[in-house]
Amino acid sequence: MSPGRCKAAPSEKLFEQQPEGQKLASSKARREEFLTKGVAMERLQQSLEALQLHSLSNSAQAVTVLTGLLTVLLFSVRIFVPTRAARWLRKVPGPPSYPVVGNLIEIFSKGYHECHKEWLSMYGSVYKYVMGDTLLVVSDPDVVQQVGIRMFKTFHDRQMPGFLDENQAGKALVFSKGPYWSGVRNAVLPLFHTAKLQHFGRTMHECAELLVTRLEKAAANKEQLNLLEWAGEMTMDVLGSSAFGVTFNSQVGEKTEGLNLTKAVSGNLASMAELRFSTLLAILCPPLRKPAQWLMSLIPGTGDNVGKKRNVYMMRESKKIIQARRKEADVAETRHDFLSMLTQARDKTTGEPLSDASIQAIVYEFLGAGTDTTANTLSFAVYSLTNNPAAEEKMRREIRAFYEKLEKEGVKDTAFRPTYDELAQFPYVEQVVQETLRLYPTGAVLSRQASEDCQVAGIHLPKGVNVLIPVYAMHHNPEVFPDPEEFRPERFDPAEVAGRHPYAYIPFGLGPRMCLGHRFAMEEAKLALIRLYKTLTFSVVNEKILRPDGKLDLQVGIVLKPRNGMWVVPQVQR
Numbered sequence: 161m162s163p164g165r166c167k168a169a170p171s172e173k174l175f176e177q178q179p180e181g182q183k184l185a186s187s188k189a190r191r192e193e194f195l196t197k198g199v200a201m202e203r204l205q206q207s208l209e210a211l212q213l214h215s216l217s218n219s220a221q222a223v224t225v226l227t228g229l230l231t232v233l234l235f236s237v238r239i240f241v242p243t244r245a246a247r248w249l250r251k252v253p254g255p256p257s258y259p260v261v262g263n264l265i266e267i268f269s270k271g272y273h274e275c276h277k278e279w280l281s282m283y284g285s286v287y288k289y290v291m292g293d294t295l296l297v298v299s300d301p302d303v304v305q306q307v308g309i310r311m312f313k314t315f316h317d318r319q320m321p322g323f324l325d326e327n328q329a330g331k332a333l334v335f336s337k338g339p340y341w342s343g344v345r346n347a348v349l350p351l352f353h354t355a356k357l358q359h360f361g362r363t364m365h366e367c368a369e370l371l372v373t374r375l376e377k378a379a380a381n382k383e384q385l386n387l388l389e390w391a392g393e394m395t396m397d398v399l400g401s402s403a404f405g406v407t408f409n410s411q412v413g414e415k416t417e418g419l420n421l422t423k424a425v426s427g428n429l430a431s432m433a434e435l436r437f438s439t440l441l442a443i444l445c446p447p448l449r450k451p452a453q454w455l456m457s458l459i460p461g462t463g464d465n466v467g468k469k470r471n472v473y474m475m476r477e478s479k480k481i482i483q484a485r486r487k488e489a490d491v492a493e494t495r496h497d498f499l500s501m502l503t504q505a506r507d508k509t510t511g512e513p514l515s516d517a518s519i520q521a522i523v524y525e526f527l528g529a530g531t532d533t534t535a536n537t538l539s540f541a542v543y544s545l546t547n548n549p550a551a552e553e554k555m556r557r558e559i560r561a562f563y564e565k566l567e568k569e570g571v572k573d574t575a576f577r578p579t580y581d582e583l584a585q586f587p588y589v590e591q592v593v594q595e596t597l598r599l600y601p602t603g604a605v606l607s608r609q610a611s612e613d614c615q616v617a618g619i620h621l622p623k624g625v626n627v628l629i630p631v632y633a634m635h636h637n638p639e640v641f642p643d644p645e646e647f648r649p650e651r652f653d654p655a656e657v658a659g660r661h662p663y664a665y666i667p668f669g670l671g672p673r674m675c676l677g678h679r680f681a682m683e684e685a686k687l688a689l690i691r692l693y694k695t696l697t698f699s700v701v702n703e704k705i706l707r708p709d710g711k712l713d714l715q716v717g718i719v720l721k722p723r724n725g726m727w728v729v730p731q732v733q734r
């Protein structure tokens with residue numbers, strides 16, 4: 161290994177987790193178990209069947225054959241010429257991998273989050289695995305802090321997943337890079353200041369109230385429903401209204417200006433989690449991603465084709481809204497939606513306004529990053545509370561006490577209460593959300609890419625290597641969180657928090673690239689829980705959501721979610 165240029169404290173003891181002989185024996189046993197059971201292959205086959213290859217036209221077939229040949233050629237190069245990351249990381253421990261597919265089969269069969277949990281316990285807090293290229297994983301909170309904060313200059317960016325459109329995603333925040341990212345992040349930060357959050361609180365109350373009304377009706381009919389879908393419609397309404405300043409009303413299915421946009425956005429989000437032919441190629445052989453995407457987008461009915469059409473529609477419609485907002489620039493200052501605020505925003509370094517293309521990309525990214533994440537968190541919270549009646553009762557007492565106090569004070573109109581500031585009177589609701597995000601962090605794995613050769617945890621890393629932080633596995637580490645599968649909101653009592661490393665719990669990430677919407681998300685999740693549990697309680701339909709071993713069936717696509725939704729029966733409790 162070549163010596164690195166940037167310096168950081170080495171911590172070789174991270175490698176002392178397991179004696180070498182034991183490690184080899186256990187990995188051999190695992191490989192045999194894997195091959196004999198054949199479960200992995202069966203799962204991979206199912207996934208491949210989901211690929212959209214059925215509607216190939218003749219001309220496209222010819223191009224497909226050529227792409228196939230090129231794939232074989234590039235894969236052969238991959239097998240015989242190891243990448244720089246593979247060479248530099250060859251001494252780092254990790255699960256055994258196979259040519260071309262790397263560890264993909266294991267990831268498909270067990271789930272990405274479970275693999276990291278298992279690998280962390282087997283190989284310690286620094287290990288590698290192969291998915292397309294060789295990736296380094298670090299989970300020691302000191303090293304996490306080093307990568308996310310102290311070495312931010314080196315680990316400034318994330319690699320964009322191959323299946324995303326660079327022209328669009330590269331103009332927003334999550335996957336933009338370098339000075340462009342810092343310019344946009346600084347311009348966008350004021351959207352999440354306390355004064356704005358206070359304003360968005362009213363929209364959040366309205367949308368949560370609508371959800372409660374729908375659930376009360378369902379309760380009267382003893383209806384079984386998928387809360388994940390219903391909560392998703394609510395979070396889409398909240399973010400859609402906050403972003404565009406138009407009523408989305410996807411919860412009531414009204415034909416509003418925003419409804420078609422909602423459908424297009426949620427369609428695109430859902431399709432991102434699909435395993436497409438072009439996605440698989442993007443993971444296994446990134447150079448083939450663009451031709452494969454282009455090819456598949458020509459074939460009617462494929463995910464790439466439908467996604468492209470949705471994108472064209474979304475871009476056209478949002479451009480119209482932006483242009484209208486620019487015309488009413490003086491009014492825009494008094495409007496509180498993201499679009500209006502973004503048309504006013506200036507890049508801090510250049511003083512230039514953001515381009516229409518950047519504004520479109522940012523708004524769509526907010527819709528993508530801020531809807532499923534919060535809806536999943538709410539569903540996981542309801543599931544956890546239903547299975548922990550003592551915690552549910554404690555939270556309900558806190559909610560009841562707040563409204564009783566308002567009543568005593570003679571407050572008649574409680575439609576928008578609690579306000580943003582009054583949320584501080586709900587410490588237990590806050591702990592419930594925190595514990596939910598510990599058990600089920602929707603952003604299950606974080607990533608950073610090295611912009612130069614460097615050294616982390618005593619390992620020399622080449623420029624371009626991806627370093628991952630396995631949040632789910634860290635949050636389930638029994639050494640940090642005893643009985644990690646237990647839902648215990650009291651873990652977030654200030655005294656217990658003080659006893660833990662500040663970077664052992666990172667549901668919103670860390671450092672300058674931490675989640676931009678974390679305060680917005682916490683406000684929305686807490687307000688929604690308060691409004692739901694003010695009048696409702698739930699039972700879960702276990703047979704629809706649990707695995708045969710009795711655990712909640714989870715899936716990691718773009719985010720961690722309950723694989724089959726969150727089926728519940730609501731009941732009114734006055």
Ligand code: HEM
Nearest residue numbers: 334529530533534603606668669670673674675676677681
């Ligand atoms: C429970 C809800 C949410 C969770 C768990 C969550 C989690 C995350 C995580 C883990 C990251 C990566 C951080 C890192 O790499 O250090 C992230 C990034 C981001 N999130 Fe969230 N998020 C949530 C809601 C939201 C909302 C509501 C918005 C916007 C309105 C949002 C916008 C973003 C953006 C723009 C980034 C990229 C930040 C950057 O790179 O500068 N998120 N989020």
